[in-house]
Amino acid sequence: MNSDFCFMSLRVSAMSVFPPVRRDRVIAHLPQAFRKEAAFHLTEDFNNKVRTACQEQRTGTVGFKISKVIVVGDLAVGKTCLINRFCKDAFDKNYKATIGVDFEMERFEVLGVPFSLQLWDTAGQERFKCIASTYYRGAQVVIIVFDVNDIASLSHARQWLEDALKENDPTSVQLFLVGTKKDLSSPAQYSRIEQDALKFAKDIHAEYWAVSSLTGKSSNLITDF
Numbered sequence: 001m002n003s004d005f006c007f008m009s010l011r012v013s014a015m016s017v018f019p020p021v022r023r024d025r026v027i028a029h030l031p032q033a034f035r036k037e038a039a040f041h042l043t044e045d046f047n048n049k050v051r052t053a054c055q056e057q058r059t060g061t062v063g064f065k066i067s068k069v070i071v072v073g074d075l076a077v078g079k080t081c082l083i084n085r086f087c088k089d090a091f092d093k094n095y096k097a098t099i100g101v102d103f104e105m106e107r108f109e110v111l112g113v114p115f116s117l118q119l120w121d122t123a124g125q126e127r128f129k130c131i132a133s134t135y136y137r138g139a140q141v142v143i144i145v146f147d148v149n150d151i152a153s154l155s156h157a158r159q160w161l162e163d164a165l166k167e168n169d170p171t172s173v174q175l176f177l178v179g180t181k182k183d184l185s186s187p188a189q190y191s192r193i194e195q196d197a198l199k200f201a202k203d204i205h206a207e208y209w210a211v212s213s214l215t216g217k218s219s220n221l222i223t224d225f
């Protein structure tokens, strides 16, 4: 079978299997950073080159683009809740440890181009680390999660980063440092840990976010990938 035909039938069958992209997954404007001190960009909107490239891809034969995202960090810092808030707009207050890894897929449309994220939720518990780390390879994005109420979880972030980068090319991976459970900290407590978090994020060239999966505040960070 001719390869163009193959591609077309794949595309048609994929279109008939998947429902339309959710309205809030249609990205027409460049999402803004949480803190300008640790951000990937400070521009207001997509670069014209990006817009042109997307326009060309929209009419061309480019298929579905997929990025792999791995979410790492200490146990119970809130990795699963972060993903559940983003993917299902849900929050569960009962802790259920991730065993090995879990997986979610989210579809987007960025400037008219189909785009999917594979989100790999990894276990923070030491005894599952070995299994989880076998899924690190091939990541385009690493999200290192810490609890803004637990300074130790921030100090362990460097080790999580090193482990994730052992399996990936450090020059082609985008990093996010995400503080969770912001609803549990007072403004004074939060601003103390934020200084350290921003310093670390700048040091490793990560974009910094602080979120609450309970309230849903700022948990749209993933649209920023």
Ligand SMILES: Nc1nc2c(ncn2[C@@H]2O[C@H](COP(=O)(O)OP(=O)(O)OP(=O)(O)O)[C@@H](O)[C@H]2O)c(=O)[nH]1
Pocket (backbone or CB within 6 Å): 073, 074, 075, 076, 077, 078, 079, 080, 081, 082, 092, 093, 094, 095, 096, 097, 098, 099, 122, 123, 124, 125, 180, 181, 182, 183, 184, 211, 212, 213, 214, 215
């Ligand atoms: N108040 C509050 N609690 C949270 C938040 N995020 C997570 N939690 C709670 O923290 C606990 C752990 O959350 P999980 O998301 O399961 O943590 P995890 O990092 O995935 O844990 P492991 O799978 O063991 O690595 C649960 O009881 C959650 O309800 C948050 O933003 N605010």
